[in-house]
Amino acid sequence: MEHRPGDGSADTGGPCTFDFIAQALHARGYVVLADVFPLEWLSAWFLYLKALEPERFRRAGIGRGEEHQLNRFVRGDEICWLDPADPQLVDWFGWVEQLRMALNRRLFMGLFDFECHFARYPRGSFYRRHVDAFRDQERSRVPVSYTHLRA
Numbered sequence: 001m002e003h004r005p006g007d008g009s010a011d012t013g014g015p016c017t018f019d020f021i022a023q024a025l026h027a028r029g030y031v032v033l034a035d036v037f038p039l040e041w042l043s044a045w046f047l048y049l050k051a052l053e054p055e056r057f058r059r060a061g062i063g064r065g066e067e068h069q070l071n072r073f074v075r076g077d078e079i080c081w082l083d084p085a086d087p088q089l090v091d092w093f094g095w096v097e098q099l100r101m102a103l104n105r106r107l108f109m110g111l112f113d114f115e116c117h118f119a120r121y122p123r124g125s126f127y128r129r130h131v132d133a134f135r136d137q138e139r140s141r142v143p144v145s146y147t148h149l150r151a
Contacts, residue, residue, distance in 0.1 A: 017033070017036065018098070018099060018102035018103075018106070019106070020033075021033070021099065021102070021103070022102065022103060022106035022107050025103070025107065026107060037091075037095070037147070041091050041092070044088065044091075045088075045089070045092065045147075048088045048089070049118055052080055052118070056080045057078040057079065057080045057118075057120055058078060058079060058080070059078055060075045060077045060078060060079045060119065076121065076122070076124070076125030077119045077120060077121045077122075077125055078119070078120045078122070079117040079118065079119050079120070080117055080118045080120075081115070081116070081117045082116040082117055082118065092116070093116070096114055096116065097114075100113075100114055
């Protein structure tokens with residue numbers, strides 16, 4: 001299910017967008033959105049990403065805690081965890097927080113927080129489908145969001 005605002009302008013998370021997201025997640029388990037963020041936000045995030053020091057990116061792994069492992073057959077990307085206190089990302093974290101609260105209200109998700117990172121895919125790298133089911137947790141659905149910033 002894809003959503004495009006009728007006037008072509010970005011919709012930064014008003015009730016209509018959050019209602020649409022919740023309805024799509026309930027009906028299909030996924031949603032694809034286009035033109036959600038203002039071009040100014042996307043441009044600022046892209047410039048921020050390009051300016052990050054390469055040392056901030058680490059090879060991505062799978063699993064958590066003691067079960068965390070680097071596996072080039074599953075993931076070839078590099079990630080940089082984002083800090084909610086970073087002033088250049090205040091719009092992003094504000095939007096995601098509004099989304100979290102909206103999903104809790106509309107779908108009774110019980111989401112307490114969220115994690116965000118940039119992922120960089122060097123030429124030839126990939127992310128294979130895999131299951132991140134952790135032994136210490138019951139299987140549950142966790143919303144995942146991807147925002148693509150391409151050069």
